Each structure stands twice: as structure tokens, then as C-alpha cells.
Amino acid sequence: MTEIDREFLKRLIETFKIEAAEHISEISKGILALENGTDDKKKDAVVETVFRELHSLKGAARTVNLNDMGTICQAMEDIFSALKSGDATLSEREFDVLNETVDTLRTLLESMGTGETPASGKTYLSELIVKIHGISEPTGRIPSGTETEKKISEKKTEKSRHKMPARKKSGENKVSAPEKIADAESGTAEGVSSALSTSSGSAAAASKTVRVSTEKLERLMIQAEEMLLIKLRTKQHAFFTGDSLSLVEQWKKERHKIYSDVRKLEHFLQNKDRHPLQYREEKLLGFLEWSREQMNEIEARLKTLARAATEDYRSFSGMIDDLLDNSKKIIMLPFSILLDICPKVVRDLSHTSGKDAVIEITGEGIETDKRILDELKDPMIHLLRNAIDHGLERKEERIKTGKPAGGKISVTVSQLGGGKIKLCVSDDGRGIDRSRVAAAAVKKGIISQEAAGRLTEKESLQLVFQSGVSTSELITDLSGRGIGLPIVQEKVESLGGRVSISTQPGKGTIFEIMLPVTRTTSRVILIKSAARTFAVHTASVDRVVRVKEDQIRSVGKRAIIPVDGVNIPYRRIEEILGLQRSEQTEVSNGLTPVLIVASSNTKLALGIDEILLEQEALIKHLGPQLRRVRNIAGAIILGTGEIVPILNAGDLVKSAVLASAQGAVQRSISQMKKQRPKSVLVVEDSITTRTLMKNILEASGYRVTTTVDGIAAYTLVKSGEEFDIVVSDIDMPRMNGFDLTRKIRSTPNTEDLPVVLVTGLESREDWERGIDAGANAYIVKRSFDQSNLLEVIRRLI
Numbered sequence: 122m123t124e125i126d127r128e129f130l131k132r133l134i135e136t137f138k139i140e141a142a143e144h145i146s147e148i149s150k151g152i153l154a155l156e157n158g159t160d161d162k163k164k165d166a167v168v169e170t171v172f173r174e175l176h177s178l179k180g181a182a183r184t185v186n187l188n189d190m191g192t193i194c195q196a197m198e199d200i201f202s203a204l205k206s207g208d209a210t211l212s213e214r215e216f217d218v219l220n221e222t223v224d225t226l227r228t229l230l231e232s233m234g235t236g237e238t239p240a241s242g243k244t245y246l247s248e249l250i251v252k253i254h255g256i257s258e259p260t261g262r263i264p265s266g267t268e269t270e271k272k273i274s275e276k277k278t279e280k281s282r283h284k285m286p287a288r289k290k291s292g293e294n295k296v297s298a299p300e301k302i303a304d305a306e307s308g309t310a311e312g313v314s315s316a317l318s319t320s321s322g323s324a325a326a327a328s329k330t331v332r333v334s335t336e337k338l339e340r341l342m343i344q345a346e347e348m349l350l351i352k353l354r355t356k357q358h359a360f361f362t363g364d365s366l367s368l369v370e371q372w373k374k375e376r377h378k379i380y381s382d383v384r385k386l387e388h389f390l391q392n393k394d395r396h397p398l399q400y401r402e403e404k405l406l407g408f409l410e411w412s413r414e415q416m417n418e419i420e421a422r423l424k425t426l427a428r429a430a431t432e433d434y435r436s437f438s439g440m441i442d443d444l445l446d447n448s449k450k451i452i453m454l455p456f457s458i459l460l461d462i463c464p465k466v467v468r469d470l471s472h473t474s475g476k477d478a479v480i481e482i483t484g485e486g487i488e489t490d491k492r493i494l495d496e497l498k499d500p501m502i503h504l505l506r507n508a509i510d511h512g513l514e515r516k517e518e519r520i521k522t523g524k525p526a527g528g529k530i531s532v533t534v535s536q537l538g539g540g541k542i543k544l545c546v547s548d549d550g551r552g553i554d555r556s557r558v559a560a561a562a563v564k565k566g567i568i569s570q571e572a573a574g575r576l577t578e579k580e581s582l583q584l585v586f587q588s589g590v591s592t593s594e595l596i597t598d599l600s601g602r603g604i605g606l607p608i609v610q611e612k613v614e615s616l617g618g619r620v621s622i623s624t625q626p627g628k629g630t631i632f633e634i635m636l637p638v639t640r641t642t643s644r645v646i647l648i649k650s651a652a653r654t655f656a657v658h659t660a661s662v663d664r665v666v667r668v669k670e671d672q673i674r675s676v677g678k679r680a681i682i683p684v685d686g687v688n689i690p691y692r693r694i695e696e697i698l699g700l701q702r703s704e705q706t707e708v709s710n711g712l713t714p715v716l717i718v719a720s721s722n723t724k725l726a727l728g729i730d731e732i733l734l735e736q737e738a739l740i741k742h743l744g745p746q747l748r749r750v751r752n753i754a755g756a757i758i759l760g761t762g763e764i765v766p767i768l769n770a771g772d773l774v775k776s777a778v779l780a781s782a783q784g785a786v787q788r789s790i791s792q793m794k795k796q797r798p799k800s801v802l803v804v805e806d807s808i809t810t811r812t813l814m815k816n817i818l819e820a821s822g823y824r825v826t827t828t829v830d831g832i833a834a835y836t837l838v839k840s841g842e843e844f845d846i847v848v849s850d851i852d853m854p855r856m857n858g859f860d861l862t863r864k865i866r867s868t869p870n871t872e873d874l875p876v877v878l879v880t881g882l883e884s885r886e887d888w889e890r891g892i893d894a895g896a897n898a899y900i901v902k903r904s905f906d907q908s909n910l911l912e913v914i915r916r917l918i
Contacts, residue, residue, distance in 0.1 A: 137181055144175075145230065147170065148226075155168070155216075168201055193225065218253060345448035348444060349441060353736075353760035357761055358434075358760075359430035370420075373420075453488040456534045459494045463532060470506055482533075492640045496640075499612065500634075513528035513551075530547070531547045541638065551626070583622075588604055609632075617636070643659070645767065649731040650729045655766055663719045665716055665717070666726075668682055670711070684726070689726045690726065691725075740755050752768060799824065800845050800846075804853070804861065805879075817910065818848075832856045846875045848914070849876065858878050862878070877913055880900075883901045898917065
């Protein structure tokens with residue numbers, strides 16, 4: 122294959138990836154719409170749409186020789202062909218198969234071109250296709266001899282031809298699409314040129330649009346944003362020129378004060394007899410006159426330069442602003458790019474957790490920076506997972522409380538002024554129990570019991586964003602580790618936004634995320650403290666106030682200031698950053714400047730030395746070596762070339778509000794180091810698994826005891842031997858893990874002993890049996906890794 126052929130093939134595959142992603146997205150949305158139920162008119166339209174999307178995807182996949190995807194699409198096409206003719210219906214189990222198939226199509230697409238085989242492998246694909254055929258061809262589903270059956274038979278024949286394309290005989294001129302790409306891959310230039318001619322018709326139809334890789338667009342955007350530095354520098358040059366001109370003006374004023382004295386001296390020397398000293402005085406007067414003329418010339422030139430610098434700044438400013446605006450529009454995409462995955466995520470999570478849930482999305486047409494959408498994917502999934510697993514009640518509980526059997530999750534996007542966007546994720550579930558959150562934080566050692574008692578409702582609610590805090594009674598693959606919401610907050614704040622939370626017991630919870638429309642350029646406030654310059658995102662600043670020293674009061678061990686009748690915690694910024702405060706700090710009119718910064722639902726008053734100005738800034742991230750620096754979110758470059766760090770408002774609030782708990786945490790850590798090694802009882806009948814777990818735990822510093830079944834384990838526990846946690850399999854001889862857990866829970870002195878079930882049983886029914894038995898964590902061996910087990914154990918003990 123020539124270099125030109127390879128380059129064409131590469132472009133063809135990239136084009137296919139984009140097209141295939143769009144087809145798969147539409148197929149997924151159609152299947153979800155059918156599963157959620159729709160009227161007959163809409164149902165027929167949805168079935169037709171999915172059928173066409175599958176047909177198009179099948180053809181495109183075979184064009185690039187992706188036979189596995191083509192075969193799957195053919196099998197699914199058979200199902201929707203039967204649905205179109207009314208010869209088939211779909212059950213809940215069959216919808217599960219279709220959704221699993223969509224996930225597989227996505228996996229195949231993501232693995233394409235990487236040189237890696239999907240984790241599922243060929244065996245799984247074969248089994249999946251058998252399951253799909255089981256939907257389209259069950260007994261009695263499609264009557265024998267019907268027209269539909271003939272169509273399906275014809276399609277299977279066509280599929281066989283595609284799977285084993287006949288080689289072109291000598292003298293033949295026609296080549297099938299799969300052969301074209303196969304020839305291209307084997308090095309035949311004819312195959313590539315033929316495929317190119319085949320696609321020319323579709324290219325002509327799309328002559329008004331062009332597909333450009335996001336990588337190229339992002340590079341273009343970054344280069345355009347770098348132009349902001351030129352704008353800031355030209356502004357600085359204009360300022361310096363104007364400042365120099367003001368110095369000349371000041372010189373002229375000072376000279377004017379002595380001008381009359383100089384004229385008198387000149388007059389005196391003209392009317393006096395010549396004297397040797399007179400020559401010196403005349404030279405001095407001559408120099409003064411010459412310097413006056415020179416300064417006039419300098420003033421004239423500076424005025425010209427100042428006008429030119431100002432005009433250049435205005436011109437550059439306008440052009441750069443237009444360039445930035447147009448560049449931003451290129452990568453502005455609707456929120457639907459992010460939110461289209463939500464119905465599928467909610468559907469899968471609700472099935473896994475055994476709950477009924479629907480999702481309602483509004484405002485998905487509002488556009489924002491693609492880079493922000495990319496970064497929001499994980500936080501969005503965490504919020505949906507949190508809503509389903511922690512927020513929504515089970516069907517029986519909802520009915521008892523007078524709620525609809527199915528829970529509702531709402532996602533709303535709205536455009537705000539000042540270049541901001543608000544994203545709200547809410548549920549109509551049980552709400553958040555603040556006392557349980559505080560208790561979980563105390564148990565984790567994040568705050569002391571005394572500090573927890575002093576927290577306001579807002580401050581206690583804020584603890585859900587602390588790593589490790591979870592009110593879930595059971596740790597599973599889905600939730601319970603207390604890391605989801607901290608990830609949400611960290612990611613949102615890294616984008617220059619903030620997240621807040623509100624809840625009502627029995628009515629639900631709302632997460633509100635405020636974000637900038639674009640990621641890189643932002644407005645910042647420049648401040649000065651400890652003889653250093655810092656920047657703070659304008660979006661993080663609630664307001665700026667000036668307070669008298671006597672307004673700063675002490676309550677307990679912390680300082681506060683009253684703002685609009687509300688007491689806000691007060692800290693000097695130097696104290697938080699560990700800097701030495703300047704010895705001489707000028708206070709204007711006896712007032713200290715204070716920034717009120719906000720993170721989530723918590724506000725903090727930051728005492729500073731001086732507020733310099735507010736300006737637009739190009740934000741630079743610190744790079745992979747400094748990916749996470751406490752209290753610092755990035756840096757900006759001023760027009761002078763000075764690099765100024767941007768303060769992370771979220772970190773500042775955490776450092777200040779929870780500072781009183783740090784001593785308790787440090788003491789707790791010191792005490793833990795002095796304690797004996799934690800003891801783990803491993804209950805497992807497989808000698809291989811038992812040995813593996815023992816080695817993992819002992820390598821992590823735990824003291825491990827092993828037994829082979831539930832009776833042996835319960836005998837040890839009941840005998841009074843001290844264990845800090847039990848890690849048990851479920852399927853074991855004599856006594857299984859469920860029964861062992863129930864025994865432990867019903868025995869005095871061991872009812873609070875943590876139990877982790879590690880098992881190959883992954884059905885929802887088994888998971889619920891684990892909850893009912895009283896297990897603290899349920900880990901499926903299929904997704905088992907040692908870090909997962911160690912994390913769960915650390916959290917529980």
C-alpha cells in the first residue's frame with residue numbers, strides 16, 4: 122500500500138468513527154424511547170428510525186471492513202424488520218439484550234484503530250449474536266413461511282456473502298464495497314481509488330460543511346486564546362506610554378514653578394557688567410533652555426506614541442475579541458452532546474439498583490465550550506449515580522409515603538448573564554440526612570465530635586464533598602466509598618465554577634453547578650497580600666467589602682465578620698497560605714479590604730492588603746507535574762509578563778472552615794500509628810483465593826487469620842478472639858456467607874463487626890440478600906482488584 126493509500130484509509134476510518142458514533146447514539150435513544158413506552162404513531166416512527174440507522178451503520182461498518190459490527194447490526198436489523206411488520210414484540214429481558222448490544226457497539230467503535238481487541242473477545246460476540254437471534258426468531262414469534270421470514274432469510278444470505286466476499290475473477294470490472302477496502306488494506310491502489318470514487322457523491326452533498334478533527338480545533342482555539350496576551354501587552358504598552366507622558370507633564374509643572382526666577386536671572390545677567398562667573402551662569406541658563414526645548418520635543422513624540430499605542434490597543438483589542446468570539450463559536454456545542462448519554466445511564470443504574478427511575482431533561486440546546494462538556498462527563502455520571510443509589514427510594518417505600526412508584530430525576534440547563542451557565546440535577550427522593558452526614562465525617566476522622574456539634578446545617582451538608590464521607594450502609598461497585606461528590610466538586614472548581622447543594626427531607630435534593638461559558642479566558646480580580654500578587658476568579662467572589670478592625674470578632678476559636686446580618690468566618694489569606702504578613706500594611710481610612718468568596722453553600726471572608734483591579738485573563742494550568750496543588754487553581758500572565766497564581770476558592774474555604782478539625786485528625790493519625798495492626802478474618806473455601814487475599818492483606822500491614830467455611834469463622838468470632846473486620850465468600854460448605862453475616866449480627870459483642878462479602882454472585886437478588894443479612898460491603902469478584910478491597914477495608918476500619 123502506498124503512502125497516499127494509507128493516508129486515505131486513515132481519513133476514511135476517522136470519518137467512519139464520527140458517522141458511527143452518531144448512528145449508535147440515535148439507535149440508543151430509539152431503544153430507550155421504545156422501552157419507556159410511546160404511542161403507536163410515535164412507536165412506528167421510532168422503529169423506522171432505528172431500522173434505518175442500523176442499516177446505515179451496517180453498510181458503513183462493512184465499508185471499513187469492521188465485520189463484527191456489521192454482523193451485529195444485521196442481527197438487530199432483523200429484529201426491527203419484524204417490529205415494523207408487527208410480527209414481534211419486546212419483553213423487558215429482550216430490551217436488556219438490546220441495550221447490552223448498544224454498549225458492545227460502542228466498545229467496538231472505541232477499540233477501532235487502537236490495535237487492541239475489545240475485552241469482551243470473539244466468544245462474547247458470538248454469544249451476544251445468538252442472544253439477538255433469540256429475540257428475532259423465538260418459537261411462535263415470527264410465523265413460519267411469512268413474508269418477514271423470507272426477508273430475514275434473504276438478509277442472512279446477504280450477510281453470509283459479506284462475511285466471505287468472493288474474489289474478483291479475471292476480466293471482471295465490478296468490485297463490492299468490502300472488497301474495495303480489503304484491497305486497500307492489502308496494498309492495492311485500485312481499491313482505495315475505487316472507494317474514493319464511491320464516496321464522492323456523499324461528499325458533494327455535504328459541500329457546505331466540512332469535518333475537522335476536534336484536536337485541530339482545540340489547537341486553533343488555544344492559539345487564538347494566546348492572542349489575548351498580545352491584547353494585554355498592547356494595553357500595558359499604552360499605559361506605560363501614557364505614564365511616561367505624565368512624568369513629562371509633572372516635569373513641566375515643576376519647571377513652571379521656577380520659570381519666573383530663571384527669567385529674572387537672565388534679565389539680571391544682561392544688565393550687569395561682565396564677570397568671569399557670568400560665563401558659567403550663561404551656560405547654565407543655556408542648558409536649561411536647551412533642556413526645555415528637548416523636553417518639549419520628547420513630549421510631542423510621546424504624545425504621538427501614546428496616540429499610536431492607544432489606537433493599536435483598540436485595533437488589536439477589537440480584532441482579537443472578534444477572533445476569540447468566532448473561535449469560541451467553532452467549539453461551542455449544545456449540552457445535548459453531554460446529556461444524550463443520561464437516559465441510558467439512568468436506565469442501566471436503575472436496573473442495577475432495582476429501582477424505577479425516569480429522567481427529564483430541559484435546556485439541552487444551550488451551548489458551551491466543548492472542553493467543558495468533556496470534563497463534565499464524569500461529574501454528571503457521579504451525580505446521576507448519587508441520585509439513584511442515595512436519593513431515590515425503592516418502589517415500596519415511595520408508595521408508602523404517597524409518592525409515585527417511579528422516581529424522577531430532572532436535569533436543567535439555563536443561560537445566565539455575565540457569561541455563566543447553570544446546570545441543575547435534582548431528584549424527588551428522600552433527601553439528605555445532615556446528622557448522618559456529620560456522624561459519617563466524625564467516624565472518618567474528618568472532624569471531631571465537638572466540631573460537628575458546632576456546625577450549622579449548611580456546613581454539615583458541605584461535608585458530603587469530603588473524601589470518604591458516605592451515608593450508605595453498604596459499599597458496592599455502584600457507590601458507598603464517598604468519592605463521587607468530591608470528584609464532582611474538584612472537577613467543577615477546576616473549570617472555574619462552583620457547586621452548591623440544597624435538600625429537603627422526604628422531598629429530594631438539588632445540586633446546582635455554576636459554570637463559565639468558556640474554559641480558558643476568564644475575568645479575575647487581582648489582589649495583593651504579603652507583598653505578593655494573587656488572582657481570584659470573579660465567579661468565585663460573592664462581593665468585596667471593607668471592614669473596620671473592631672468589626673472582626675472572635676466566636677469560640679474562630680474569627681467572624683457580620684455581613685447583611687449573617688456571620689461569615691474570617692481568615693487572613695496569609696494564614697491559609699502559610700505566608701508571613703507584611704509588617705507595614707496600609708489601611709485606607711482604617712478599613713481592611715475583604716473578599717467574600719463562595720464554594721458550594723459556604724462563604725469565607727478573606728482579609729487581604731489591597732485590591733488592585735479586575736481584568737480579563739488567559740488562564741494557564743500548571744501542567745501534569747503539578748496537576749493538584751492545594752489552594753492554587755492555575756496561573757495567569759499579566760501584560761507586564763509577570764506570572765500570577767490563581768487561588769482556588771474551594772480549597773481556601775475547606776482550609777479555613779475545617780481548620781479546627783485538623784488538630785483532631787492529626788491526633789487521630791498519631792494514635793492510629795501507636796495502635797496494634799488491624800486484624801482481618803478471611804473466610805474462603807478456595808485455597809487459591811484464600812492465599813491471594815492473605816498475601817494482599819499482609820503486604821498492606823494487616824494481621825490475617827483464615828478459615829475455610831462459615832462455621833469455622835463463626836466459632837472463632839464467638840470464642841472472643843478480636844477481629845476488626847471479616848472478609849467472606851458466600852458460596853461455602855456447611856455455612857454460607859449470608860448465614861455467617863446474620864450470625865455475627867445477632868450475637869452480642871459482634872453485632873457491629875464490619876463484614877465484607879467478596880463473591881462471584883452478581884445478581885440484584887444476591888446483592889439485596891447481602892444488605893438484608895447486614896453486610897457492610899458487597900464486592901463482585903468479576904470486577905475485583907486488590908486496591909478496591911483495600912480501599913473498602915480502610916474505610917470500614
